[in-house]
Amino acid sequence: xxxxxxxxxxxxxxxxxxxxxxxxxxxxxxxxxxxxxxxxxxxxxxxxxxxxxxxxxxxxxxxxxxxxxxxxxxxxxxxxxxxxxxxxxxxxxxxxxxxxxxxxxxxxxxxxxxxxxxxxxxxxxxxxxxxxxxxxxxxxxxxxxxxxxxxxxxxxxxxxxxxxxxxxxxxxxxxxxxxxxxxxxxxxxxxxxxxxxxxxxxxxxxxxxxxxxxxxxxxxxxxxxxxxxxxx
Amino acid sequence: xxxxxxxxxxxxxxxxxxxxxxxxxxxxxxxxxxxxxxxxxxxxxxxxxxxxxxxxxxxxxxxxxxxxxxxxxxxxxxxxxxxxxxxxxxxxxxxxxxxxxxxxxxxxxxxxxxxxxxxxxxxxxxxxxxxxxxxxxxxxxxxxxxxxxxxxxxxxxxxxxxxxxxxxxxxxxxxxxxxxxxxxxxxxxxxxxxxxxxxxxxxxxxxxxxxxxxxxxxxxxxxxxxxxxxxx
Numbered sequence: 001x002x003x004x005x006x007x008x009x010x011x012x013x014x015x016x017x018x019x020x021x022x023x024x025x026x027x028x029x030x031x032x033x034x035x036x037x038x039x040x041x042x043x044x045x046x047x048x049x050x051x052x053x054x055x056x057x058x059x060x061x062x063x064x065x066x067x068x069x070x071x072x073x074x075x076x077x078x079x080x081x082x083x084x085x086x087x088x089x090x091x092x093x094x095x096x097x098x099x100x101x102x103x104x105x106x107x108x109x110x111x112x113x114x115x116x117x118x119x120x121x122x123x124x125x126x127x128x129x130x131x132x133x134x135x136x137x138x139x140x141x142x143x144x145x146x147x148x149x150x151x152x153x154x155x156x157x158x159x160x161x162x163x164x165x166x167x168x169x170x171x172x173x174x175x176x177x178x179x180x181x182x183x184x185x186x187x188x189x190x191x192x193x194x195x196x197x198x199x200x201x202x203x204x205x206x207x208x209x210x211x212x213x214x215x216x217x218x219x220x221x222x223x224x225x226x227x228x229x230x231x232x
Numbered sequence: 233x234x235x236x237x238x239x240x241x242x243x244x245x246x247x248x249x250x251x252x253x254x255x256x257x258x259x260x261x262x263x264x265x266x267x268x269x270x271x272x273x274x275x276x277x278x279x280x281x282x283x284x285x286x287x288x289x290x291x292x293x294x295x296x297x298x299x300x301x302x303x304x305x306x307x308x309x310x311x312x313x314x315x316x317x318x319x320x321x322x323x324x325x326x327x328x329x330x331x332x333x334x335x336x337x338x339x340x341x342x343x344x345x346x347x348x349x350x351x352x353x354x355x356x357x358x359x360x361x362x363x364x365x366x367x368x369x370x371x372x373x374x375x376x377x378x379x380x381x382x383x384x385x386x387x388x389x390x391x392x393x394x395x396x397x398x399x400x401x402x403x404x405x406x407x408x409x410x411x412x413x414x415x416x417x418x419x420x421x422x423x424x425x426x427x428x429x430x431x432x433x434x435x436x437x438x439x440x441x442x443x444x445x446x447x448x449x450x451x452x453x454x455x456x457x458x459x460x461x462x463x464x
Contacts, residue, residue: 011367016358040362075392082378083385123374124381126248130272135243138367139374142355146314149356153315160307 002027004105006037006045007134013041015141020048021057021099037134054113058099063091066101066109066117067136069129077119084121085143100140105133160209168213173200175217179224234259236337238269238277239366245273247373252280253289253331269366286345290331295323298333298341298349299368301361309351316353317375332372337365392441400445405432407449411456 005027009020022029029050038045051057058064065084068074079087088098101117103109114120123131123139131139155161177196186192208216237259241252254261261282270277283289290296297316300306311319320330333349335341346352355363355371363371387393409428418424440448 010362013360014357014363040360074389076388078387080381080383080385119386124377124383125246126377128245128272130242131246135367135370138370142371142374145356145358149312151312151356153312154351155310156308157306 001105002031002033002035003037004133005031006034006041007132008102008137009034009038009041009044009048011134011138011141012044013038014138015145017100017137017141017144018044020044022048022050023054023057024052025050054101054109054116058101058116061097061099063088063096063098064101064117065099065119065121066103066114067121067123067140068103068109068114069122069131074114074120076114076117079119079121081121081123081140081143082146084119085140085147087119088144089147100137100144102133102136102140162209164208164210164213168210169203169208172203172208172213172217176203176220179220182224233337234263234265234267235269236365237263237280238266238273239364240334240369241266241270241273241276241280243366243370243373244276245270246370247377249332249369249373249376250276252276254280254282255286255289256284257282286333286341286348290333290348293329293331295320295328295330296333296349297331297351297353298335298346299353299355299372300335300341300346301354301363306346306352308346308349311351311353313353313355313372313375314378316351317372317379319351320376321379332369332376334365334368394441396440396442396445400442401435401440404435404440404445404449408435408452411452414456 005020005022005025012018012020027034030045034045035042049057065079065088084100088100092098100121101109101113103113121140123136125131176199180186180199186195203216206212237252237254237257244250244252259266262277266277267274281289297311297320316332320332324330332353333341333345335345353372355368357363408431412418412431418427435448438444
């Protein structure tokens with residue numbers, strides 16, 4: 001269906017895959033529905049090449065991995081999407097022409113088509129498994145991009161990621177504890193030490209920046225303001 | 233749109249996510265289009281809970297990560313989908329109620345909604361970035377499943393993965409080399425040794441099983457059959 005080819009083109013563009021080859025498409029081509037679903041990826045559709053058979057489509061490639069849901073019947077290595085992406089990326093870096101082959105919506109790839117491929121890929125799913133073409137392309141594209149992506153697993157904005165200086169934190173601790181002493185918050189007095197340790201741990205666990213430590217001190221000042229005003 | 237919610241439910245079911253909560257949906261509910269796109273995941277739609285606000289939807293959860301395309305504006309840790317899935321999986325294993333929060337199709341999540349979440353997730357993409365709700369749920373669901381998936385990166389069927397015994401291979405080498413000698417394939421004779429080494433390396437590189445080694449011997453027998461018949 002045109003929709004699936006459009007969604008596949010859009011998925012490709014999201015993850016840096018560029019060349020679309022269609023094998024014996026049963027739909028009209030060019031296809032309006034494909035164009036609609038591709039939204040910003042119209043250039044990929046416009047440059048798509050049509051081939052009558054898998055053999056002709058694959059002739060120009062040197063490493064071909066095929067997605068299939070029927071991993072058990074296959075006499076080849078079965079890769080996870082992640083392992084496949086790493087293998088393709090390594091080959092592409094050596095200038096080798098690599099391709100991913102996807103099956104049609106209903107039947108998938110037949111055994112003749114699979115026999116032209118170096119290895120197959122199965123996408124791990126729960127017991128329920130119902131991925132369409134666009135979704136399969138999306139997941140493989142995602143792993144392809146990830147295989148060269150250097151984004152750290154967890155990051156923060158550089159300006160907000162700097163933990164507060166100990167001096168700033170100690171200033172906050174002392175300011176807070178002084179006001180809590182004045183408010184007789186630590187009760188009974190014998191437990192003061194343990195309670196102070198708890199409060200300090202709580203503050204440290206929130207990994208404040210200097211600015212955030214100052215903000216909390218401002219909040220403390222604001223919270224006690226009326227209280228002192230009454231007494232002055 | 234109903235389609236997106238249906239696609240999200242189907243994506244969830246593929247990857248073992250089960251509870252769907254909808255925040256102030258603008259569509260009719262229950263929704264026919266959602267039902268159609270969900271195909272086998274109708275049970276997830278039927279059990280979906282509707283909440284008027286993000287605050288009410290999230291009240292029952294202890295760890296909430298939100299997807300956002302606008303990582304740069306956020307004063308929190310930014311996770312890759314993979315790191316987020318690992319964090320959620322670890323928490324869920326400890327019995328902690330975890331949630332993934334996704335934004336609406338157009339506007340995404342607003343800052344108020346993000347302020348209720350522990351951290352955010354951005355999906356790495358190419359410069360072109362246009363992922364809809366169903367696709368975002370698909371990718372996060374995929375990483376969720378992967379975070380507990382023990383499939384080896386590369387595998388073969390146990391019965392076909394066993395490399396041929398050396399005896400079987402040596403039998404093949406000697407059979408082939410004897411027929412090639414008879415056919416005067418190795419020429420000039422001074423190069424015979426190097427050529428034999430090449431052929432053996434080629435055969436070893438294809439990592440034959442016992443059965444495949446026997447198949448090749450059968451092919452050799454078949455290929456030379458007519459030749460000898462002429463002479464007998």
